[in-house]
Amino acid sequence: MKHLIKTKALFAIVCIVLLGSCTLEPDQSIDLSGQWELCLDSTNVAQIDQLNFTQTVSLPGTLDEAGIGKPLGLQPELKREVMLHLYRKHEYVGKAWYKRTITVPELQPATKSILKMERVMWKSEVYVDGKLVGEANSLCVPHEYDLTEYLAPGEHELLICIDNSRQFDLNNVDMAHAYTDETQIKWNGILGDFAVHFYQEEPLTDIRVFPSLPDQSVRVKVGGSFATGMQLQMAVKDENGKTVASKSFDPDAADMYVLKMEEPVKSWDEFSPTLYTLETNLLADGKVIQTESKTFGFRELVSKGKSLELNGDPLFLRGTLECSIFPLTGHPPLNEAEWIKLYKTAKAYGLNHIRFHSWCPPEAAFSAADKLGVYLQVEAPNWNTKFGEDAPSADFICTEAERIIHTYGNHPSFCFMSMGNELEGDFQRLTDLVLELKKQDKRHLYTTTTFTFQKGHGLVPESVDDFFITQYTDKGWVRGQGVFDAEYPNFRTDYTQSVTGLPVPLITHEIGQYSVYPNLKEIDKYTGVLEPVNFKAVRKDLEEKGLIDLADDYLMASGNLAKLLYKEEIERALKTVGIAGFQLLDLHDFPGQGTALVGLLDAFWDSKGIVDSTEFRTFCSELVPLIWMEKAVYRNTESIMLEFGVANHFQTLKNQNIDLELVDEKGAVVQKSGLIADEIVKGKTSKLGTAEFKLADIKEAAQYTLRLSLSGTAYTNSWPVWIYPETTGEVKDDQLVVTRSFAEAQKALAAGNKVLLNPDLKEIKGLEGKFVPVFWSPVHFPDQPGTMGLLIDAENPAFNYFPTDSYTNWQWWDLCKKSRTLEFGDLPIKPIIRVVDNFFKNRNLTNLFEAKVGEGKLLFSSMELSENLENRSAAKQLRYSLEKYMESDAFEPTNELSIKQLGLLNAE
Secondary structure, three states: OHHHHHHHHHHHHHOOOOOOOOOOOHHHEEEOOEEEEEEEEOOOOOOHHHOOOOEEEEEOEEOOOOOOOEEOOOOOOOOHHHHOOOEEOEEOOOEEEEEEEEEEOOOOOOOEEEEEEEEEOOEEEEEEOOEEEEEEEOOOOOEEEEOOOOOOOEEEEEEEEEEOOOOOOOOOOOOOOOOOOOOOOOOOEEEEEEEEEEEOOOOOOEEEEEEEOOOOEEEEEEEOOOOOOOEEEEEEEOOOOOEEEEEEEOOOOOOOEEEEOOOOOOEEOOOOEOOEEEEEEEEEOOEEEEEEEEEEOEOOEEEEOOEEEEOOEEEOEEEEEEOOOOOOOOOOOOOHHHHHHHHHHHHHOOOOEEEEOOOOOOHHHHHHHHHHOOEEEEEOOOOOOOEOOOHHHHHHHHHHHHHHHHHHOOOOOEEEEEOOEOOOEOHHHHHHHHHHHHHHOOOOEEEOOEOOOOOOOOOOOOOOOOOEEEOEEOOEEOOHHHOOOOOOOOEOOOOOHHHOOOOOOEEEEEEEOEOOOOOHHHHHHOOOOEEOHHHHHHHHHHHHHOOHHHHHHHHHHHHHHHHHHHHHHHHHHHHOOOEEEEEEEOOEOEOOOOOEOOOOEOOOOOEOOOOOHHHHOOOOOOEEEEEEEOOOEEEOOOEEEEEEEEEEOOOOEEEEEEEEEEEOOOOOEEEEEEEEEEEEOOOEEEEEEEEEEEOOOOOOOEEEEEEEEEOOOOOEEEEEEEEEOOOOOOOOOOOEEEEOOHHHHHHHHHOOOEEEEOOOHHHEOOEEOOOOOOEOOOOOOOOOOOEEEEEEOOOOHHHOOOOOOOEOOHHHHHHHHOEEEEEOOOOOOEEEEEEEEOOOOOOOEEEEEEEEEOOEEEEEEOEOOOOOHHHOHHHHHHHHHHHHHHHOOOOOOOOEOOHHHHHOOEOO
């Protein structure tokens, strides 16, 4: 293939490979961290003999971190430009020249000198004493240069040019997260390991470890050339340093060296991430001249029919995305500690999988995941709707993909690889690339693209795909966006029909994307290179509109609705036979693409106070209790009929007590059921039993909780249900007028009556009623109705007979869908139910309010409370509760609305 030839040529010039850990004395490397002279050349015209170095900068680091570049000039206003993403406090794009004098000591017997720059964006050039050494072009792997012929002992001027301008077209609007300002920023600098390393010999250029769990062996491939008489000594050591295999080899005797383990090995997975180390010594004349070590794990990952299997057991991926969101630095961490903290948070929330959306993380991300047992999906830095149209860009992606598997391929956490996000274009080129990667390295599973919108593709897997990531198939949706606002809520539905007939495992694509109102307290966290102008714009708008005191309530109301929907998303995936995992978008916020605050955690992976890890794990963990039932709202003449079971991706359990309880609002168990399960099989979702809860003894409207637990364990899950009496009784109040007519209401109010006005929805001026909140972002997708759930005055006596939380829950589905949302602006309205508007508009919205109108008292509902009530239990109960409220002495509106102002809500 043409790109392979280019790869080999680039390797010959730049030698972008992992060198590993070598037995060198400390003085046999030059640490390049510290102060460097700096010359900016954004116009790309400077010659190296004309560079004007006027300032200094510390490396490793970025110009953003040094406060160098064009200062931010945006003001916090609700404009699209401001709300697109976080903004760099200082922005620089173009060439930057870094200069420093280094002193090379007399080093014996060092014969090779290699400059390593661990992470650079995007292109680098290196000069020694004015002579060009070469250039490198990579977003994902270290830039390395062979300086051997340039660095004799003594002083040398080292000059490095970093160009962070776009080198290839990875996407149309710079949204691939390897090169973007949406999440990671387009920083200029050098990060991570930054040093000149000196080596005695350099025949060991690339060691790749291919462990085989079934064979209890390790195959090793070593790159390089070897002199006559050299010998390789290899040893595998366990986590305690014990040697479990060793052997000596003639380097020229084979292309692959095989070591058989001397005792049974421990496999690597999320529960037991056991690591081994391969130590390789190169000997010349019986003396060790070079040592390298590689960490690896024994795991057997395969795609088998509709299942992923790891070490012979079914694997279910519980994943979220990491889109290079690091708001303090604008770039990913280069140290293990920060990655370990991130992964520990993800695991605390029950996740075992991270997808790196259109980018590849640095070495530290892999090594941390190795230690904690996290399954990683890496992607080429590619989000292109015209892939292959620009040949140099496609060549770059193909070369970069190969560099990724060569550089990070030994890590057991590196499980999956995609050629990019939502790709469109030349699928034959993508197919060829996947085939080439499989030929080079079978340690990972591959897919051509993480979903696609391209017609003729995306409904079924490509022929070369080991796994298939999608939001729908040719048979239907596999995520809730296409379901939750269109179908009456039930808890029996899954996506089994949609995955029927698929030849490979399916992973659901970016489920969730339920927008949450900004947490304005988060503003104080932005102490780094990024300015939250978008958050400040929302705060300013709320202050100007007198709504700032509602900000925290908006956060909690929208957040609890998002939590409700994320729970159902995850449980439906767990229930589906044929789904091998899900990828959330997202557990934490995505601050780009129009400020897409879709996380239950913020962009710093901190809780917003909506849900803690303990609660989240009840429906997202290695073992999740589940129920199957038709609905959440019942009358007391019905029974709750359900099935219950467990999604078990942990271990087989025997003789396990299963407890199912119906619990009231005070926590008392009012009914219970359950059984002893002879066996709960690992690796599948099992229905274990059925139950019926008769409701005739429940005489008053109340919210209850169904709680399913595995006795003696921490595994429990719960679901709210609402139970209403079949007969609510009649409200007898001669002063109460219930009408759908604005004219009749105005007449009755003028006569001093109490009026429940519930107009026909066609007659109400307002927005479409929605149950689900804003999808993704109201800025990125501005043409959606754009509300974010209900903020309910739950303690108001209007709800004495209609129990409710302060946020939208399942019993509100029918009421929300059959409603209009009123924008009341400056009208003197006191909402009983406020509709949370999206943060790009922050309008005053309601669908239930009260007011004093002339001599009368008004309760206005823009939720449908008049039609088909016998088949709409929640609507019937809410109307009864409102009428009982109006009958009582508690109904005394204090805000005044004129007849004329009331008429403004009429669409006619």
